[in-house]
Each structure stands twice: as structure tokens, then as C-alpha cells.
Amino acid sequence: MAGFFGSISSHPCVTDVFYGTDYLSHLGSHRGGMATYDAESGHFNRAIHSISQASFRTKMEEELSKFIGNAGIGIISDTDAQPLLFNSHLGRFALSTVGKIDNLDELAGRALAHNMHLSEFSSGKVNPTELIGLMIIQRPTLEEGIRFAQEQIKGSLSLMLLTENGIVCARDLWGRTPILLGQKEGAMCAASEPSAFFNLGYTTVRDLGPGEIVRCYADRYEQLAEPLPDHMQICSFLWVYYGFPTSSFEGRNVEDVRNYIGFAMGKEDDTEVDCCCGVPDSGIGMAIGYSEGHNVPYRRAISKYTPTWSRSFMPTDQTMRNLVAKMKLIQNNAILRDRRVLLCDDSIVRGTQLRDNTRCLLDGGAKEIHMRVACPPLLYGCPFINFSESKSIMELITRRTIAELEGEEAALDEERVKAYTVTDSPEYKRMVNCIADKFGLHSLRFTKLETLIRAIGLSRSKICTHCFDGSSAHTL
Numbered sequence: 001m002a003g004f005f006g007s008i009s010s011h012p013c014v015t016d017v018f019y020g021t022d023y024l025s026h027l028g029s030h031r032g033g034m035a036t037y038d039a040e041s042g043h044f045n046r047a048i049h050s051i052s053q054a055s056f057r058t059k060m061e062e063e064l065s066k067f068i069g070n071a072g073i074g075i076i077s078d079t080d081a082q083p084l085l086f087n088s089h090l091g092r093f094a095l096s097t098v099g100k101i102d103n104l105d106e107l108a109g110r111a112l113a114h115n116m117h118l119s120e121f122s123s124g125k126v127n128p129t130e131l132i133g134l135m136i137i138q139r140p141t142l143e144e145g146i147r148f149a150q151e152q153i154k155g156s157l158s159l160m161l162l163t164e165n166g167i168v169c170a171r172d173l174w175g176r177t178p179i180l181l182g183q184k185e186g187a188m189c190a191a192s193e194p195s196a197f198f199n200l201g202y203t204t205v206r207d208l209g210p211g212e213i214v215r216c217y218a219d220r221y222e223q224l225a226e227p228l229p230d231h232m233q234i235c236s237f238l239w240v241y242y243g244f245p246t247s248s249f250e251g252r253n254v255e256d257v258r259n260y261i262g263f264a265m266g267k268e269d270d271t272e273v274d275c276c277c278g279v280p281d282s283g284i285g286m287a288i289g290y291s292e293g294h295n296v297p298y299r300r301a302i303s304k305y306t307p308t309w310s311r312s313f314m315p316t317d318q319t320m321r322n323l324v325a326k327m328k329l330i331q332n333n334a335i336l337r338d339r340r341v342l343l344c345d346d347s348i349v350r351g352t353q354l355r356d357n358t359r360c361l362l363d364g365g366a367k368e369i370h371m372r373v374a375c376p377p378l379l380y381g382c383p384f385i386n387f388s389e390s391k392s393i394m395e396l397i398t399r400r401t402i403a404e405l406e407g408e409e410a411a412l413d414e415e416r417v418k419a420y421t422v423t424d425s426p427e428y429k430r431m432v433n434c435i436a437d438k439f440g441l442h443s444l445r446f447t448k449l450e451t452l453i454r455a456i457g458l459s460r461s462k463i464c465t466h467c468f469d470g471s472s473a474h475t476l
């Protein structure tokens with residue numbers, strides 16, 4: 001995942017860029033970068049840090065004084081080092097990208113064959129942001145270059161460019177990842193999430209449409225390319241998992257959607273439990289809704305331990321990693337002892353987290369553990385946004401379970417897997433029961449796709465649900 005923030009003002013705006021980017025720290029844990037442009041001196045300043053062992057704020061704070069200017073962009077990312085600086089016939093600019101390029105090697109090969117060179121390497125791989133920059137400068141204007149790059153890639157691509165004349169923002173052609181504009185007296189901003197706006201005094205202006213390109217100035221923005229009609233395929237996982245609770249996308253608030261999902265599930269659930277709780281942080285909104293819908297008390301049976309362990313901190317040693325993963329959650333034995341507990345979580349990907357959570361509740365003395373999940377089972381990898389770092393589809397707990405039930409060939413046979421995407425089909429039920437048994441759960445239920453879509457409140461045709469049902473193939 002990744003998220004960017006940009007601000008342009010009639011006054012120096014380095015602190016807005018710094019804090020605005022920091023507010024997106026939930027979107028990545030690998031690298032953080034910032035670039036500013038000072039019109040007076042004509043200088044771009046840029047810094048990029050690894051944030052896997054310390055937060056963006058800690059790393060960037062030390063050199064904040066070197067940044068000056070009335071315009072800047074910042075990014076938090078799970079992948080490549082950015083923003084990158086370009087000097088070209090289109091002028092100088094700093095570029096940040098959000099998305100995933102599935103045909104990276106093919107495009108890099110094409111660039112090299114055209115006598116271009118790629119100088120950046122992230123972990124020995126081509127840096128996708130550098131490749132995109134090279135594609136942009138092959139066209140006569142920035143708009144044409146951006147569109148060219150977006151049309152060449154497979155996957156998704158939203159961009160933010162800090163230029164000598166404003167900040168240019170371009171949302172992915174299929175709107176897979178969002179960009180929102182904000183404004184305050186004498187300044188404009190743009191970001192992947194509006195949660196960054198409020199404490200910095202910005203109010204949301206609007207979401208960009210799919211494929212829309214705008215240029216922001218301190219007091220206004222101009223549209224460089226109109227949104228593409230009928231192209232919306234916004235990621236449904238924004239609301240389920242990685243969106244911040246206070247953020248709204250396309251007018252739908254993340255916490256509201258989670259409450260709705262929990263409420264709907266609680267209403268139709270006939271399981272008898274003593275209390276419900278949510279796995280912090282993304283499972284809490286659902287649990288609050290479930291508590292209301294099922295008329296059962298919400299209790300904080302698990303709390304997150306954050307004082308010394310940041311979300312991103314992970315030791316390199318595996319034994320230490322296991323220990324740290326457990327230390328981040330602490331169960332409350334006083335609440336759990338002899339209780340039938342219903343646990344809400346955003347999703348189950350590989351099942352590693354679920355194993356830790358179940359152990360946590362059992363250690364605390366829970367009599368029964370019932371699990372409710374805010375989305376349908378994840379049966380497909382995400383080709384669009386770098387959502388999970390899975391190297392193989394067989395890392396998904398669902399596919400591994402199908403392999404146990406029917407053999408690995410069936411688990412890789414897309415036709416066969418389709419049967420498992422249908423809620424309450426015999427295959428679906430068998431898979432869900434098998435996962436529940438594996439983790440010692442008394443019951444396990446996933447949110448139905450229809451409920452998720454109803455909760456998001458957009459038309460079915462505008463939402464990407466590929467990782468649940470394999471759809472959206474027309475845009476692959």
C-alpha cells in the first residue's frame with residue numbers, strides 16, 4: 001500500500017506537508033519521503049528514508065529544517081523509494097505514485113530497448129516510480145505523458161507531481177485508489193485520504209473522478225483532464241481494512257460502513273454470546289455495530305499495546321518477530337474468563353494473525369470463541385494495489401483449505417474455485433467450517449458480498465470486489 005499528501009500555499013507549508021504525510025502512516029511501513037519546491041531560490045529539496053524500524057515522523061523530523069518552500073509532497077509506501085526528481089523538457093518535477101504495475105518488467109525492457117536508462121533500484125528491482133517518470137516525459141505535455149503512462153500499465157496508477165508551477169494530481173483510470181482535494185484560506189492540498197485534512201485546518205473539496213487530472217495552486221485548482229465516464233472500480237478494501245475511520249471516500253465514511261456491516265451481521269446472527277469485541281483497530285467499528293445489531297455488550301477484550309511497538313517495527317530475527325507480533329495485542333482476562341466471546345476482524349488473509357488472536361482469547365480463559373469477518377473470504381490475489389505481500393495465491397488460507405479438501409490442482413483451478421465464492425454453496429460452507437476447525441473457533445461467519453456492497457452504498461458496478469469473487473477481469 002501507499003498514500004501521498006501534497007500542499008501548496010501562499011505561505012511556507014513544510015509543516016503541513018510533514019504532518020499531512022505522517023497522518024497517512026497507516027498506509028505503509030517501508031519507506032517515507034518528502035519533496036518541497038522553493039520558488040524564490042528555484043530549489044527542490046528531497047529526502048527519502050526507510051521507515052521499517054522507526055516512524056516517518058522520527059526519521060524526517062531530524063532534517064525538516066532543510067526543507068523550504070510554499071509547495072511540497074510526501075509519501076508513505078510499502079514499496080519503492082520516492083518521491084523521485086526529474087529534469088526534462090516538461091520542466092523539473094518531483095513524482096510520487098500509488099498503485100501497482102503488474103507489467104513492470106515488460107515496460108522496463110521496452111524503455112531500455114529505446115535507449116533509456118533506469119538508475120534507481122529498490123531492493124534490486126526496477127523502481128516503478130522512475131519508470132513512470134520516464135514514460136511521462138516521452139510525451140509533449142504532462143497531461144499526455146500521465147495518460148500515456150496510465151494506459152501502458154497493467155494494475156493501477158494514481159500520481160502526484162510537484163512541479164515548478166503547482167501540484168498536479170491524477171487519479172487511477174479505474175479510480176481504484178482515491179485522491180481527494182482539500183482547501184483552507186490561502187492553501188490547497190490533495191491526498192490519498194482526507195483524514196490528513198482536518199487537524200491541519202483543511203476542509204474536503206471533493207474526490208477526483210477516475211482518470212481525472214487537476215493542477216492545484218494556492219488559491220484554486222484547474223482541471224486538466226475530465227473524469228472518465230463509467231470507469232469507477234474503487235477498492236472495497238478501503239472501507240473494510242486500510243481506510244482510516246474518519247475518512248470518507250465517494251461520500252461514504254469508513255467507520256459508518258464498518259458499523260453497518262457489524263449491525264447487519266449482528267441482526268441476522270442467532271448465535272448466543274456474552275459479549276463481542278473487535279480486533280484493534282480495523283475490527284472495532286464492526287464490533288460496535290454488531291453489539292448494537294445483536295443486542296450484546298461490546299467489551300474491549302483485547303487491547304493494542306503501542307507505547308514502544310510502532311505498527312511498522314519488526315525485528316529481523318524470526319523468533320523476535322513472533323514475540324513482537326504477540327506483544328502488540330494484550331487480552332483482558334477479567335473480561336474473557338468463562339465468557340462466550342464474539343470476535344470481529346476486518347479479514348482473514350493467511351490466518352497467521354487469527355492464530356495469534358485465538359490463542360490470546362483462549363489464554364485469557366474464554367469459554368467459546370465465535371469469529372465474524374467484515375468481508376467475504378479472500379480467494380484471489382490483488383493485481384491492483386499491492387494490498388497483500390503474498391508471493392503466491394496459495395498463501396491465502398482459503399486456497400490452502402481448498403487444497404486440503406480437494407487437492408492442490410483444484411485449489412489452482414479457477415473454474416473450481418468459483419464454486420467457493422458463492423455464499424452458502426456446499427463448497428463455501430465446507431471451506432468455512434474447515435477454517436473454523438483449524439483455528440479452534442466455535443463458529444465462523446463472513447460478511448456476504450451483497451451486505452458489503454449495501455454498506456458501501458455505491459452501485460455494484462462501481463466497486464472492485466476482485467479479491468472476493470474474481471470479477472473486474474475486464475480491467476485486468
Ligand code: SF4
Nearest residue numbers: 235236382464466467
Ligand atoms: S482486488 Fe481487492 S484489494 Fe485489490 S483493488 Fe480490488 S477490492 Fe481492493
